[in-house]
Amino acid sequence: MIDAYLLKLRARDAVSEEEEEAIRSLFSEVKEVAADKTVVRAGERLHFSIMLLDGLLCRYKDLRDGSRQISELHVAGDFADLHGFTLKKLDHSVMTLTPCRIALAPHERIRAVATEHPHLARLFWLTTNIDAAIHREWVLSLGRRTALARVAHLFCELRERLAIVGLADETGFELSLTQTDIAECMGLTPVHVNRTLRELRERGLVEFRSRRVTILDLAGLKRVAEFDPGYLDLEPEPR
Amino acid sequence: MPLYYFNIYNGNGLTEDEEGRELPDLEPARLEALQGIRSILAEDVLQGRLDLRGRIDVLDEHEETLFSVAFREALEIKDAVPAADNAG
Numbered sequence: 001m002i003d004a005y006l007l008k009l010r011a012r013d014a015v016s017e018e019e020e021e022a023i024r025s026l027f028s029e030v031k032e033v034a035a036d037k038t039v040v041r042a043g044e045r046l047h048f049s050i051m052l053l054d055g056l057l058c059r060y061k062d063l064r065d066g067s068r069q070i071s072e073l074h075v076a077g078d079f080a081d082l083h084g085f086t087l088k089k090l091d092h093s094v095m096t097l098t099p100c101r102i103a104l105a106p107h108e109r110i111r112a113v114a115t116e117h118p119h120l121a122r123l124f125w126l127t128t129n130i131d132a133a134i135h136r137e138w139v140l141s142l143g144r145r146t147a148l149a150r151v152a153h154l155f156c157e158l159r160e161r162l163a164i165v166g167l168a169d170e171t172g173f174e175l176s177l178t179q180t181d182i183a184e185c186m187g188l189t190p191v192h193v194n195r196t197l198r199e200l201r202e203r204g205l206v207e208f209r210s211r212r213v214t215i216l217d218l219a220g221l222k223r224v225a226e227f228d229p230g231y232l233d234l235e236p237e238p239r
Numbered sequence: 240m241p242l243y244y245f246n247i248y249n250g251n252g253l254t255e256d257e258e259g260r261e262l263p264d265l266e267p268a269r270l271e272a273l274q275g276i277r278s279i280l281a282e283d284v285l286q287g288r289l290d291l292r293g294r295i296d297v298l299d300e301h302e303e304t305l306f307s308v309a310f311r312e313a314l315e316i317k318d319a320v321p322a323a324d325n326a327g
Contacts, residue, residue: 147282179258190260191245191275198254
């Protein structure tokens, strides 16, 4: 059930069998949620955090006119709102972009596991730090990258993150996002995303069709994106 | 909600919309086209160029063209008074 999460942690540090058991004990319930459902509403009091087992979730904020900024995408194995454990309420909402399977970790269980296993507490901290690093990289995209480089960078990041949990390889990955979703991630419009995807395709870098991202030239795509996976902290070492 | 497609015609030829978007009716569809054009042109301006020779055709779910929006319609342009003023 939490295999993806363990892969994600073990890409950064060793996790013992005892710790693995402790992680398994975090979860009280598994739920199936349809696409386009808000699972955490900004401001509501939180008593559990959500582990994504399958599907895609996003963090988002809206303006009054309905325009939306997605600030992070979550893939299988992400503890999507672990920061809700310390914050107790979020400044953003979390919604499903595809049908999702999620597991709920009651906050009292997170507290107990973190108290009994300080190393796991540090790994929980690490993963929220990685989320923060992803946010900073998106700020760079939104503030400074061209539309072409933004979309290229998003595909590079997702490929890297999905590869950790066995859902991507050098040739590509399944991605059940619409052009509207990509526009809301990268501060563009769906029409602009469509034109940008065409340019990426014509340059022979990447193709996004029928819910699959096909990488045509990974080195070239990374070059256009100025993608350096360092911010994803993929070197295993003691934490 | 009805499905609309937004095909872009500009210097690069046709960029077909294979996905489409569900919108309540024609007015939001027109706004979607206008915002799309503004987003594309804004990016061009940041790179120091502005090419207004383009349009978006809005199609219905049967791929019948409902209307077109010229790039030029998406902007209110106020140009500087040429020559005389600048020369001073």
